[in-house]
Amino acid sequence: MRGRTYLLVAGILLVISGCVGLLMGIVAQVLMAQIAAGLSSSQSQAPMGLDMLTMAILVISAAITIVIGVLGIIWRERPDKTTPLKVIGIVLIALAVLGLIFSPPASLIALISPLATIALGVVYVVGAYLNERS
Numbered sequence: 001m002r003g004r005t006y007l008l009v010a011g012i013l014l015v016i017s018g019c020v021g022l023l024m025g026i027v028a029q030v031l032m033a034q035i036a037a038g039l040s041s042s043q044s045q046a047p048m049g050l051d052m053l054t055m056a057i058l059v060i061s062a063a064i065t066i067v068i069g070v071l072g073i074i075w076r077e078r079p080d081k082t083t084p085l086k087v088i089g090i091v092l093i094a095l096a097v098l099g100l101i102f103s104p105p106a107s108l109i110a111l112i113s114p115l116a117t118i119a120l121g122v123v124y125v126v127g128a129y130l131n132e133r134s
Contacts, residue, residue, distance in 0.1 A: 003134055006127025007076035007085065010120050014069030017116070021062030029055045065117075068092060072124055082132035089125035093118055 032055055068088055075081035096117040105111040 001134065003127045003130030003132070004076045006123050006130060007072045008127075010123040010127060011069040011072030011076070013120055014065050014072065014124075016069075017113075017120075018062045018065030018067075018069060021065060022059060025055055025059035025062055028058065068124075072127070076127070076131065079131060079134070082128045085128035085131070086125050089121050089128060092124065093121035096121060 071088065072085060075085055096114045100111075100114045105114070
């Protein structure tokens with residue numbers, strides 16, 4: 001029973017964080033497009049294109065986070081899905097750690113998101129493990 005609760009809590013928090021990230025990514029893309037439209041043709045568009053790519057990655061990452069959260073919520077009642085849930089949780093942890101390694105946060109506030117993702121990934125894996133044992 002506890003494993004299901006862990007997966008439910010982690011799944012809900014992942015869906016919420018994914019929705020917030022998706023909203024922030026969409027707002028950032030709209031703002032970047034407005035800034036790009038305001039630039040004159042003599043100014044360089046290369047940095048703006050790179051920023052748009054970063055925002056697109058943010059939106060894709062948020063969508064994947066939502067899917068992972070929904071899978072945890074849906075599959076929490078199915079003991080036959082514990083292996084995929086553990087793999088998904090481990091991948092989530094690995095991606096958060098790689099994100100910390102390749103783009104270290106500039107401030108303490110920026111460190112909260114990857115650490116929260118790692119913590120949710122651990123709760124996700126522990127929930128799947130407990131689900132498998134019950």
